[in-house]
Amino acid sequence: MLSAADSPFSSIIVTILAISGAWILRNAYINRSRVRSLRAKGIPIASHSLIFGHLRILFDYVRAHPPDASIYILHDWLAENYSRYFFEPLNGVPPVVYLDLWPVAPAFALVYDAVAATQFTRVNNLPKFVAADEYIRPLTSNLDIITAKSQLWKSWRTRLNPGFSSRNILALLPNLIEEVSVFVDVLQGLSGGANEWGPVFPLLERTMNLTFDIICRATLLHEQTNESSSPLKIALFDQIRLMSQAGIRRWMPSYWVSVAKNNQALRKQIHPHIVSKLQQDPSSSKALTIIDLAIKHDKDKVDGPFEVPPSVSDDATFIETLISNVKAFLFAGHDTTASTICFMMKCLQDNPTCLANLRSEHDTVVGLDPLRAASVLKEDPHLLNELPYTIGVIKETLRLYPIAATIRQGTPGSYITASGSTIRYPLEGFAPWVAISRIQRDPSYWVRPNEFLPERWAVGEDNPLYPSKDAWIPFSLAPRNCIGMQLAIVELELVCVLTARRFDIREAWEEWDKKLGVKATPTHMVNGHRLYAAGVGPVRPKDGMAVQVRDRYIST
Secondary structure, rough: OOOOOOOOOHHHHHHHHHHHHHHHHHHHHHHHHHHHHHHHHHOOOOOOEEOOHHHHHHHHHHHHOOOOEOOHHHHHHHHOOHHHHHOOOOOOOEEEEEOOOOOOOOOOOOOOOHHHHHHHHHHHHOOOOOHHHHHHHHHHHHOOOOOHHHHHHHHHHHHHHHHHHHHHHHHHHHHHHHHHHHHHHHHHOOOOOOOOOOOOOEHHHHHHHHHHHHHHHHOOOOOOOOOOOOOOHHHHHHHHHHOOOOOOHOOOOOHHHHHHHHHHHHHHHHHHHHHHHOOOOOOOOOOOOOHHHHHHHHHEEEOOOOOHHHHHHHOOOHHHHHHHHHHHHHHHHHHHHHHHHHHHHHHHHHOHHHHHHHHHHHHHOOOHHHHHHHHHHHHHEEEEHHOOOHHHOOOOOOOOOOOOOOOOOOOOEEEEEOOOOOEEOOOOHHHHHEEEEHHHHOOOOOOOOOOOOHHHHHHOOOOOOOOOOOOOOOOOOOOOOOOHHHHHHHHHHHHHHHOOEEEEEEOOOHHHHHHHHHOOOOOEEEEOOOOOOEEEOEEHHHOOOEEEEEEEEOOO
């Protein structure tokens, strides 16, 4: 009789563990050796252990920050603490910082030089980071233009570009104004009485409802979808929750059962709309959604009387890819913009002079009555083009609080060079990651870099405040820049115009603590602030940004 230790099952487990251990050790040796070879070439390398690599840096960062702090904070933290890890006499953080984090994470090349960042995104467009593909795979199976490769990406980017054009967004503007007006009503309901602050609540929850409804209308639906319990919204938000889970969780069958269930629910909501649009004459609607125009792109290839070309109506791959892109837009189009709205309110709260200037511009351009702002914009949508200070507020918010940063995959023979340096920084075996939060606050590129100065976006090139070329990159860099950039800017403009004069909005952490029953002094802070970049994946404001609202125009 075999003992438990001699059973075939035990032998299989031992074999698997041995193979896994050998694989980990092999990759550790490759990563450690690669970093050592860079040092031998004269490239500045942070203190590096043959056993632990650069894990000390990662562990120091983790110990110094709250558990929910976004990994993007690492960029600034490392730039501020570089002297603890580099022994060479440096004048600042090197333009490229190699981090060997195996087996906790892949090996990264943090790029702190704006010119170098263009070299692997614009000049030599390296492939997307593998881990980014894995992050979104449960939602789209990587059939979306965020992660699609080569020809698939090119063909679908061409199909989808018209839907995000300035012309089409202008046509959709009345629908977008309706959604922001709903958001205004929500804020009004959460305000207090005459000149009184209302109850504390997480602003992100409300901005996510807003941006979800906007991207729904712009992408797929003409009718409003602002009910909070819609099956589409429930399934998407739960899928996003699952996407943030990594490691062993993704190896469990229950995880993929939940993923499949959500995708089935999403498909059930999206597929009928696409089938309906496939049967429509593309000339029958003036206000076209993004998906209308994607379908129209293929229909227009057919000469003669209107008919649905077989490549569109019968190709299951086309339909599934279209559904995947709808899901990607619903995810990316609501999450990042919702967080940016929160940080924009934070910037205006902290800079009352800027808020006063913003309100003054709206008085001049849209009229003195903020309660009529929505109807005025519907009558003349081109007024949005006459708000330079508002655009400055948006761009400064995105500069100081970027939501995401480009990560690519280094390929054999790829390298970058930094401004004023002859060093060639190899990228093979590393994931080059734009250190966006540092670049966009770097005094080498920005005068008064930590100040919120919307006027810097309206000055001429001879003014010291004039933005530095290539150093503002919240929407990534061409050719794979964010396709929804113009839509996001218009959303943020509308929120500014319809809320800045109507409401006062302030952070309310003491009230939030009371609501949650927190008695002790809060310990979760970054640089002394309760509001910081948090979350896995795209940045979100801590605890959804606890705020109170006061209606400035409520009847007494």
